[in-house]
Amino acid sequence: MGINPIEYRAWKGVRSAQKSRLYVIARSVFRHKIRSIGVIALLALGFLLLHAFQIIFTVIAPHESLDAQTMYDYMGTGGTFAIFAILLAAVVTSDLIADDRANSSFVLYFSRAIKVRDYLAGKTSAALLIMSLLCAIPPVMVAVASMVTQTGDDYAGSAEVLGRTMVAGALATVFFVPYGLMMSSLTKRKSYAAVGTFMSFFVMIIVAEIFAEFDPAWRIISPADSISFSLSWIFGVDMPPYVDGWALAGFMTAFITVPAAVVYLRIKKQVVGG
Numbered sequence: 394m395g396i397n398p399i400e401y402r403a404w405k406g407v408r409s410a411q412k413s414r415l416y417v418i419a420r421s422v423f424r425h426k427i428r429s430i431g432v433i434a435l436l437a438l439g440f441l442l443l444h445a446f447q448i449i450f451t452v453i454a455p456h457e458s459l460d461a462q463t464m465y466d467y468m469g470t471g472g473t474f475a476i477f478a479i480l481l482a483a484v485v486t487s488d489l490i491a492d493d494r495a496n497s498s499f500v501l502y503f504s505r506a507i508k509v510r511d512y513l514a515g516k517t518s519a520a521l522l523i524m525s526l527l528c529a530i531p532p533v534m535v536a537v538a539s540m541v542t543q544t545g546d547d548y549a550g551s552a553e554v555l556g557r558t559m560v561a562g563a564l565a566t567v568f569f570v571p572y573g574l575m576m577s578s579l580t581k582r583k584s585y586a587a588v589g590t591f592m593s594f595f596v597m598i599i600v601a602e603i604f605a606e607f608d609p610a611w612r613i614i615s616p617a618d619s620i621s622f623s624l625s626w627i628f629g630v631d632m633p634p635y636v637d638g639w640a641l642a643g644f645m646t647a648f649i650t651v652p653a654a655v656v657y658l659r660i661k662k663q664v665v666g667g
């Protein structure tokens with residue numbers, strides 16, 4: 394019996410678009426995360442403690458319009474909102490890169506014509522979508538419920554506060570994700586990444602509290618306080634006099650961009666075999 398040589402045959406099908414590969418990554422991560430018991434528990438508990446009672450109170454309490462101060466008190470004070478966001482970010486991001494490093498999935502991902510930015514965009518978009526279920530969508534629901542049940546006719550003012558709420562929710566959604574991804578990229582164990590993310594946040598909070606004893610301006614290095622100060626600026630509420638706006642903006646920008654750059658460089662190095 395003769396031996397037929399194996400010859401290369403060109404693919405005759407329709408190649409998938411680049412953006413569809415990003416979508417596949419994001420959909421896969423989202424479907425996996427939304428079925429996670431830890432994520433479900435945090436979302437359910439967070440919605441109950443942070444949002445459910447606020448929605449009920451907003452509907453039954455008489456009010457003339459959607460008030461910026463009320464929305465800030467609901468989202469930006471007390472620290473509970475930030476703590477739940479930190480917890481959820483730690484759980485959601487912990488395995489997004491760590492697992493791929495542990496099981497060498499980079500070979501599978503980058504054997505196709507995808508770029509590092511597409512890989513990270515798919516992972517990040519799924520994480521942001523999960524975070525929005527706690528940080529962005531419920532506050533918008535509260536704001537809409539307040540507008541629907543308001544007794545006054547200043548809907549223009551209420552719509553402005555609704556827009557501020559959307560911006561505040563977007564910031565709260567994005568703020569913690571890059572840092573969590575960075576921690577996930579530093580280890581092959583998702584448990585280390587989750588604990589490292591959560592604990593390092595609290596280390597920063599504790600350090601800020603210690604330095605604040607000498608100068609309260611140091612409170613901006615606390616993630617919980619910095620997000621609270623930023624939300625007060627978004628809602629037009631006066632910030633404490635010791636908060637320097639430029640310093641706060643610099644910290645917020647660095648807290649998002651520096652971890653994002655670290656993640657990109659580490660994945661880039663991993664792909665090229667460094």
